[in-house]
Amino acid sequence: MSFLRTLHILCFLFCVGCNLQSNAQDTAHNTVDTNIIDSVHADSSQTTFDVKPTRYQLQKEEFTFVLYLISSELYDDALYTLNRLNTDSIANPNMQDSVNYYIGWIKYFKQDFHGAIASFSAVESSSIVIASSFYNSICYIQIDSLAKARHVLQNLDVSSDAKLDNLKILQLRGISLLERDFTSYDSLSLLSVERSFVTESEMNEMTNYADLMRSYKRKSPWIAGLLSAIVPGLGKFYAGYRGTPFGAMYMTIPLGAIAAESLIIAGVASLQFIALGALFGVFYVGNVWGSVLSVYAKEQEFYEELDHNIEFDLHTPVRRAFR
């Protein structure tokens, strides 16, 4: 079966090679970064030939087909073809890098961040190593490995390109905010950056996020607990919740009323009061404790929302820079 499969693939690849001269694949080229295409098409002088196509030419044509699949959003097909191509020993190191880069990119797109990191890390040389590193750092951020994301960026030398240097600083600023490391954020803010459409709006957003984080003051859990002890649910209202306090009131106050009535009618030593009082006590103490915790929960929600926005604003310029 495997022999048959190999035979068919060879036959298919031969057919692909025969068709080299007749194809113009402009559609795919429009959607990818020029740097990446350059690495694949560096050998463009060899696109025409009279004899049997070389292994490189066959692989190059198949890779061009992959670019078409990606531009047509046929990601499953593209990934399958790339993996198949990857199992062959690829003749050209630039193409090997491109294959790894696109496997990484598709996995990143499908949110398989661990798989994407493995593929991006396999890119060793050529011009796409920069793009791979940026995507790699994004993937590390997604899996909460912020130190690794920082490490990848710090090892990246893009000082010769102002646009990419801006992008690197933006990423590092974002990571600092995600780590709540304001000292590092401030030192990065001191670096002078040129205005660039790739990063400008996100740079401003980072400043806003930093200001929001700095100005955020957590409410006092003591006050929240005390308020809930006086009026059930009021502590949650103080913490910032608007719907749940009434839910707490509807449960605790009627239970309190029932227990009180039981106390008045049956007396403090009655089994009925002990049961209802205990039930009310559980709800009452639970409500007070819940109000204390709600202050921390609200704080966590605040930071989670900001983290989400920061991550989004780190993705967007990378996608913009390496379309």
Place this chain on the structure above:
Amino acid sequence: MSLICILPFAGLSASPTELVFFRSADSLRAAGLIDDAIIAYEYAAYTAINNLTRTKALVNKADCLLEKDRIGQSELTLSRLNYFGLNDSLQYEARYKSALYSYLNKNFEESIAQFKMIQQFLPIEYSINSKPLYALALNETREWTEAKEQLHTWGKYHFSEDTAVMNDFNARINETYQVKNHPKLKDLDKAQVWAQLLPGTGQLYSGYFFDAAFTSVMVLSGIGIAAYGVLVAKYYVTGILLGYGVFQQFYLGGQKRSEFLANERNYKKERAYNDLLKEVIIKYSKTKKAQF
């Protein structure tokens, strides 16, 4: 001027190179290498200079995807087809498969839209064959009268040489599609109104007796608890709060449940009726004269 005349027909012949790709994909499929065949057909479509080869390649790719149970992607693949310049038989095959895969993907509106295209753009010799599946799709969207008409047209064409079979077919279709046999669907608003007026009757309206009985008992219990607390035990607060709590939960819950059960009943009725129709249509579609 000559170019204008030639261009509309430019896509009707395939170059030998294109056919090589196509055959390579075919052989992969024949060898059971479906995943490779899917890519190979896509490649054949990608390299195709004429629309005919591209269409064939994409149709075959969709078939392969279906073999791998990727129905959604099959439908998506056929949505990429361009029907311009195709001959009638290929256009019919492509549109029919597109309608079929949409039907299998439970996208009935899209399936019906394709059948309407077949009727509009292709001769009756082609469109007639698609009518049984068209009727199945119409059944799913509750357009039973239209489905019946489509089946009568199909029967008249296919069984014209055998009057006995045609009469039998027509009688069966008329009988099955009688308006009195159409599922009597429950009105969701009515179910909710009943549940508001008298707790439990909403469920009873949809035919769920035990559900109705349970809701009624629980709502009455709420009232009973309140009455007992106030009138007998003299636990006014406890009686009212507890009684009201039970009453409110089951009264409001009963209204939502009534709507849910009416929906469920409608689905079951429709499914039962459409499955019966499906059986009849498939039975007659399998008759010797009705091979399509």
